[in-house]
Amino acid sequence: MGKKLPPSFFKRPTLRVAQELLGTYLVMKRNGKTRAGKIVETEAYVGEDDLACHASKGRTKRTETLYAKAGTAYVYMIYGMYYCLNIVTERKDFPSAVLIRAVEPAEGIEEMQRARKTKTLHNLASGPGKLCMAFGIGKAMNGKSITAGALYIEDRGERPAAKDIAKAKRIGVDYAKHCKHYLWRFYIKSNDSVSRK
DNA sequence: CAAGAGATCATCT
DNA sequence: GATGATCTCTTGA
Numbered sequence: 001m002g003k004k005l006p007p008s009f010f011k012r013p014t015l016r017v018a019q020e021l022l023g024t025y026l027v028m029k030r031n032g033k034t035r036a037g038k039i040v041e042t043e044a045y046v047g048e049d050d051l052a053c054h055a056s057k058g059r060t061k062r063t064e065t066l067y068a069k070a071g072t073a074y075v076y077m078i079y080g081m082y083y084c085l086n087i088v089t090e091r092k093d094f095p096s097a098v099l100i101r102a103v104e105p106a107e108g109i110e111e112m113q114r115a116r117k118t119k120t121l122h123n124l125a126s127g128p129g130k131l132c133m134a135f136g137i138g139k140a141m142n143g144k145s146i147t148a149g150a151l152y153i154e155d156r157g158e159r160p161a162a163k164d165i166a167k168a169k170r171i172g173v174d175y176a177k178h179c180k181h182y183l184w185r186f187y188i189k190s191n192d193s194v195s196r197k
Numbered sequence: 198c199a200a201g202a203g204a205t206c207a208t209c210t
Numbered sequence: 211g212a213t214g215a216t217c218t219c220t221t222g223a
Contacts, residue, residue: 053215076215079213133217
């Protein structure tokens with residue numbers, strides 16, 4: 001259907017990967033069924049100097065995955081009840097990743113509606129927690145390769161033009177001092193599945 | 198519609 | 211013992 005993105009795609013500057021992921025498809029194949037959605041919103045977290053990045057507190061049991069090689073899934077639990085999906089970028093031992101914040105449902109929509117207990121299309125996966133629920137992503141995915149497993153990303157030739165990409169401050173990182181002002185959140189303009197405009 | 202609170206737990210101090 | 215890279219529901223204008 002499309003081209004599966006190889007590890008080399010992720011082994012590049014995080015801000016670039018975050019923008020180039022817009023318009024590509026997140027795909028999950030499980031039990032012979034496929035769920036897929038177009039990525040419409042991402043955020044970049046780059047290195048220990050980025051106070052919003054979990055790795056700013058150093059290399060710990062939790063952040064170990066952020067130091068893995070490019071193309072590794074970093075999944076963690078937040079607020080005791082939701083998961084967030086990130087893809088590790090850049091070189092091994094440099095902690096950086098792209099948070100996948102929202103996708104526009106494309107395939108396996110009934111599965112997603114069941115998992116999310118709602119039918120509204122633009123509410124199925126319009127946020128990091130919702131997206132993980134819709135795709136059935138949990139802590140079992142943490143540390144797994146996103147280029148050789150059930151979960152992967154492919155380019156279906158729908159990447160937006162540069163003028164259709166909006167840049168904004170990252171969500172929920174007010175504690176990150178000067179780093180909270182960085183325009184490291186990217187989303188496709190005028191898309192209904194973006195978490196916040 | 199906007200604003201606020203509660204849910205609930207792995208991880209770090 | 212405190213705190214989130216969130217979401218949903220309730221309240222009140």
